[in-house]
Amino acid sequence: TEIPLSEKNIILIGFMGAGKTTIGQLLANKLDRPFLDADQEIEQKYGMPVTEIFKCMGEPAFRQIEKDYLTKLCHNSRSKVVSLGGGSFMQDEIRQACLSSGIVYHLDLQWEEWLKRFEALIGTRPLLQSKSLEEIEELFNSRKIVYADNHYTIAVDAQNPEQIAEAMAQQIR
Numbered sequence: 001t002e003i004p005l006s007e008k009n010i011i012l013i014g015f016m017g018a019g020k021t022t023i024g025q026l027l028a029n030k031l032d033r034p035f036l037d038a039d040q041e042i043e044q045k046y047g048m049p050v051t052e053i054f055k056c057m058g059e060p061a062f063r064q065i066e067k068d069y070l071t072k073l074c075h076n077s078r079s080k081v082v083s084l085g086g087g088s089f090m091q092d093e094i095r096q097a098c099l100s101s102g103i104v105y106h107l108d109l110q111w112e113e114w115l116k117r118f119e120a121l122i123g124t125r126p127l128l129q130s131k132s133l134e135e136i137e138e139l140f141n142s143r144k145i146v147y148a149d150n151h152y153t154i155a156v157d158a159q160n161p162e163q164i165a166e167a168m169a170q171q172i173r
């Protein structure tokens, strides 16, 4: 059975550092909906940061945890704002669960803008630590193609998180 539009989860996707968590939290406040950050939920459940999960259990284990958590969430949750980790949408099952049960927003930024944020991200993003800048740019470009397969794309380069959340809220209300 189809979920009514007003009860669908609003799901934010995009590359690391696009602002999914910050914008998601602001948007949830504006819409008066509960907010969930997938990585934060997983960190709480496992009692360690994502970097530690990568280190102790490996990336494949993290991907499995991510898949279990998000497919369940899509099945059980209504009317929430949910920020995904940057890699979640690369998994078919997650992508399909999100697209069929929620409304997906891609927070899209240009590589030049992302480069300005790189330094601030590297400490907490295991995927960036093992790669050269060239490899990161390749990952950025290949993921953008997958992120584009969604409902809406929001350019986040020029505006601050508050302005972006406000524009999104007006579109959704």
Ligand code: S3P
Pocket (backbone or CB within 6 Å): 014, 015, 016, 017, 020, 039, 050, 084, 085, 086, 087, 088, 124, 125, 126, 127
């Ligand atoms: C990842 C992004 C991270 C986190 C993990 C892997 C990725 O989330 O899930 O480090 O594969 O892009 P953010 O997008 O919130 O940084």
